[in-house]
Amino acid sequence: MSYLDLTIREMHEALVAKKVTPLELAKEAIERAKADKNNAFELITEKEALEFAATLVEPEKDNLLWGIPYIAKDNFSTKGIETTASSNILNGYVPLYDATVIAKLKEKKAVMIAKSTLDELAMGGTGTTGHKGVTYNPWDETHTHLIGGSSCGSAASVAASIVPFALGSDTGDSVRKPAAFAGLVGMKPTWGRISRYGLFPFAPSLDHVAYFTRSVEDGAIVLDALAGRDIHDSTSSSKPVEVYEEGIASGVKGKKIAIIREIVDSITDHVIMGAFDKTLEALKKEGAEIVYVDFGHDLLSSLYATYIVISSAEATSNDANLDGIKFGPYFSGKTYQDVMIQARTKGFSELIKRRFVIGSFSLMRENQDVLFRRAQKNRAKIVMKTNEILKDCDYIYVPAAPTVAPLASASTDKLSDEYLIADNHLSLGNFAGLPSITIPLGLENGLPFGANLMGRAFEEKALFQAAEAVEQITGLNNLSVLNKKEGNL
Numbered sequence: 001m002s003y004l005d006l007t008i009r010e011m012h013e014a015l016v017a018k019k020v021t022p023l024e025l026a027k028e029a030i031e032r033a034k035a036d037k038n039n040a041f042e043l044i045t046e047k048e049a050l051e052f053a054a055t056l057v058e059p060e061k062d063n064l065l066w067g068i069p070y071i072a073k074d075n076f077s078t079k080g081i082e083t084t085a086s087s088n089i090l091n092g093y094v095p096l097y098d099a100t101v102i103a104k105l106k107e108k109k110a111v112m113i114a115k116s117t118l119d120e121l122a123m124g125g126t127g128t129t130g131h132k133g134v135t136y137n138p139w140d141e142t143h144t145h146l147i148g149g150s151s152c153g154s155a156a157s158v159a160a161s162i163v164p165f166a167l168g169s170d171t172g173d174s175v176r177k178p179a180a181f182a183g184l185v186g187m188k189p190t191w192g193r194i195s196r197y198g199l200f201p202f203a204p205s206l207d208h209v210a211y212f213t214r215s216v217e218d219g220a221i222v223l224d225a226l227a228g229r230d231i232h233d234s235t236s237s238s239k240p241v242e243v244y245e246e247g248i249a250s251g252v253k254g255k256k257i258a259i260i261r262e263i264v265d266s267i268t269d270h271v272i273m274g275a276f277d278k279t280l281e282a283l284k285k286e287g288a289e290i291v292y293v294d295f296g297h298d299l300l301s302s303l304y305a306t307y308i309v310i311s312s313a314e315a316t317s318n319d320a321n322l323d324g325i326k327f328g329p330y331f332s333g334k335t336y337q338d339v340m341i342q343a344r345t346k347g348f349s350e351l352i353k354r355r356f357v358i359g360s361f362s363l364m365r366e367n368q369d370v371l372f373r374r375a376q377k378n379r380a381k382i383v384m385k386t387n388e389i390l391k392d393c394d395y396i397y398v399p400a401a402p403t404v405a406p407l408a409s410a411s412t413d414k415l416s417d418e419y420l421i422a423d424n425h426l427s428l429g430n431f432a433g434l435p436s437i438t439i440p441l442g443l444e445n446g447l448p449f450g451a452n453l454m455g456r457a458f459e460e461k462a463l464f465q466a467a468e469a470v471e472q473i474t475g476l477n478n479l480s481v482l483n484k485k486e487g488n489l
């Protein structure tokens with residue numbers, strides 16, 4: 001057992017008791033990162049991490065992140081450290097400033113030890129489209145199952161106990177879905193709760209800073225550090241930040257929990273549904289009221305199409321600056337158009353090109369009414385319906401995904417309810433900007449699956465309380481591949 005296998009809270013206690021030092025933790029985390037077999041890293045920031053950790057000598061007992069090692073997805077700007085978002089078009093790009101979350105974690109004296117892989121530019125959900133190739137799921141040594149994405153490397157490194165937390169970004173489900181496939185807690189707070197300054201934009205009306213931990217309480221502890229108004233991000237909220245772990249064990253007595261009927265009805269995996277139903281019984285016993293609600297089959301089936309149109313349109317305009325001139329490698333050409341064509345042809349993968357084509361097509365004047373504006377109107381309907389449910393109920397609770405981590409070779413019926421509804425419902429939290437958290441729910445043939453809770457805007461504290469109640473019921477706290485190796489699962 002190493003101190004790295006502990007949660008943030010436990011690691012903090014060991015640091016304060018001087019059983020271990022930040023430098024020792026950073027060294028071991030770097031060793032583990034170097035031994036990684038899952039292709040989780042763009043870059044290990046060894047020199048910077050060791051230099052910084054060496055300056056941390058006197059433990060700060062009221063600062064839970066003091067000396068804690070962490071990893072950031074490679075779409076957060078890091079001053080002086082190459083940041084590529086796993087895209088060839090950004091190879092060699094070194095930001096001049098830190099993203100606000102990176103600066104905040106530095107101030108808290110958490111130690112960044114690496115930048116992690118992602119699906120290129122955070123688009124995609126497989127962990128296979130970054131320029132470093134496929135990122136594997138540490139739960140599956142045969143490397144045949146995906147880990148999901150786009151925050152694949154961050155998920156893999158927390159699941160493999162390299163660090164107790166890692167930053168990701170979530171535009172449709174990019175933290176909360178891989179969290180389910182990797183047995184982790186994945187938290188995406190309310191839109192505006194965490195500054196996005198320095199996060200490479202994908203689709204800003206849907207983008208959120210999000211992160212992975214191995215316990216619900218750790219999820220609350222990380223939000224304490226990241227939340228808050230930032231003058232560099234005018235969309236960040238000035239609502240006061242809370243101490244999110246305070247009262248986390250208050251339970252769900254008297255709370256009303258909504259289950260969306262069409263989502264559970266479209267899941268065919270009996271192990272997942274059995275585990276989910278068990279938690280419902282236990283929540284009821286604890287005094288929660290469970291109500292089944294109808295969302296509307298057609299509206300739910302339209303989530304993916306709506307998401308693709310809006311996110312691709314926003315991506316097209318936000319990534320227009322990736323022209324091969326301002327950032328990254330330069331390809332020579334006779335005209336600036338030649339330079340751009342070369343850079344974009346060589347710099348982007350197929351998936352990215354496809355999304356930009358969809359985005360540009362949706363934004364063409366003659367298509368705007370039938371595509372972009374229609375998708376926006378539909379988004380408004382989705383948001384209204386979600387908020388209507390949450391007017392009457394405190395939470396929405398559903399399985400996070402219809403399956404465990406899928407096989408890389410699996411083919412999906414993209415028109416089935418299982419795909420359109422059960423595999424895409426996490427985007428509700430992005431459309432409505434609501435706080436949403438994935439928690440481990442069980443294991444099937446050695447692979448984890450998760451549940452998801454969504455709450456009202458800025459009610460993160462209440463969301464953590466419900467998530468903690470589920471964690472107490474399942475007992476799945478600090479789940480990592482090490483538990484599996486040690487035969488504890």
Ligand code: GLN
Nearest residue numbers: 124125170171172173174
């Ligand atoms: N899987 C979604 C997509 O393909 C979500 C990506 C994200 O949340 N960044 O775009």
